[in-house]
Amino acid sequence: MRVAGRIDGPDQRFLGVLDTSPFRIAVVFSIAFACGAAALLLGVDYAVSRVVDGSTDNLIEAEVQGLREQVLVLSRADFIELIEQRSQDQDVRGAVYLMVDPQLRPVAGNVPMWPKIDASEGKWIQFKVSVPFGDTTRQHEMRAQRFPLPGKYQMLVGHDVQERQDVKNLMMRGLIAAVLLTLMIGMGGGIWMGRRILAQAGAISAVATQIMRGDLSQRLPVRDADDEINTLAREINSMLDKIEQLTLGMRTVLDSAAHDLRTPLNRLQATAEGAMDQLAPGSAERRVLERVTSEVDRMRGTLDALLRIALAETGTVAREQVDLSALVASMVELYAPVGEERGIALESAVAPGAYVQGSRQLLAQALANLLDNAIKFTPDGGRIRVLLRGSSTEPEVVVEDNGPGIPADKREIVLGRRVRLDEARKFPGSGLGLSLVAAVTKLHGARLVLDDAQPGLRVSLKF
């Protein structure tokens, strides 16, 4: 199913309806029902025709048989008399008779002229005859057989089948109307149900997006009904309750871990600094304590990074609208002089107006880590490129250097926690830099891709 959040125009919305499962089901069923209706009507038509046609044909055949017998016993004048009688007995819409001479001129009967047909004896003939119809005339369909009379005269005996034809036409029109109506009702119902589903799904996916962005207090909208969607929404909501509890629990654990680690570190720092104040600068004891405080700094750095990674992974970070363009530009501006110190050119192309929902501080930290890394691993006189491109709502940030890069088979593992490649051990750092970038990227629903910049490393964050 299409994600309703992405639907923007009215045309798109309509196309969205066409994609919904209720619409598709409705289409399939209405086509099936239309076929059913058509089959039913065609069946009825066939049965009716067989009965009606059969009886008409029997009637004509019996009459033909009767007249054939009569022609053997009657004189021509008497036979003509008989034909005239029978013709007058019947309305033209019923039985029809026509006796013609060898030149096909009518001699007796109720059909004005011999039809332009050429059928052998015993075969069925269909032709049209004008009959009075109110003030005008109307063409009627006739069904007949012909047989020869003595002296090259010919006889035509038949029946008006126009009514039967009318019924057939009516049935055919009814059939088409029934099929169209079934299809229309089916499609209409499908569109209506589709819109309903789309509206519900749209509301759900809007909330789901917020939840994925980390606002775990959100719940799916539930209507006062027991249909499948509401039941599903209720179940998802109770699942969310559980996730929220777990996440808050994790956050609490994280907070107490932070507290329990920072407090003794702080004491250590205070004790060392306090003792240092008593000692003369440059004394051996003081140098030992200086080493202690610098180790405390390192531990603090690692702890900060670990806590930030854990924090990003719980997803419980407050979010705001972040001007990513401004952030990237300012980080480039912050780091450019550091690169210049080593003759590294920091080039940048930052598209304006890109915004993301998230934590400005964590994004800044992630970018700082990438730039720190790039500067660290790029040789003097090298080049670093920072790009912000793509659309304003789905931007991509690229940091590219021409340093040694990371071999393709190791790109996955460097994103894992505390992985430092052997080649990187000669450089300072905790090895948590890229892990933090990965966690922050994930927190923002973005994708982190490491690639070969030929030569060098290209890191891309696709939001």
Next chain:
Amino acid sequence: MHILIVEDDEVARDYLAKALREVGHAVDVASNGLEGLQMASSMAIDLAIVDRMLPKLDGLALVQSLRATGRKMPVLILSALGDVDDRITGLRAGGDDYLTKPYHMSELLARIDALARRGESGSGETNTRLRLADLELDRMTRRVTRNGKKIELTAREFQLLEFMMRHSGQVVTRTMLLEGVWDYHFDPQTNVIDVHISRLRQAIDKDFDKPLLHTVRGAGYSLREDE
């Protein structure tokens, strides 16, 4: 200055009190939130240092109560939680600055000085012209001169100098600069701030006899006229 420390960790509290007394402050201490609130409400305190997690009354609740009763003294919150969001909640509760443990005493002292200065010269923020010796900065025209000679600065260098001049005579740490000028709260692995300062130094001190921008070893930088 009369400073109140509300901190339940004895080791940290004692060292903090001692260090503050050594630089000439009068110090009172409280070991839980309730006691801290009573002291802060009843005594003439110029500045309070409040730990975020305290027994009896939480540090944030303490600050909120102080603000609710109209006490406006600067408050520095110390926290053993300390991350992006905690900082924001701390400042929102009424704290003026936020420092995460473990901290260097030099960092804390620099921040206290900055807070105290902000407290006493509230009008300093509205001055359009900042002046130190022969260095002048006009915030309206964004013009910087030294000894009457115009100095060209980038927008960021201007902001950096403005920050330093507002804190002239005080020690300004690297994190204070990163927070105050760039609004970033992290420890960069590289010496980003040092590089920016050295550029600023090139611009304002290079062609003049008396340097104004000094490096304070183990602490940060200071913009001052002297020695």
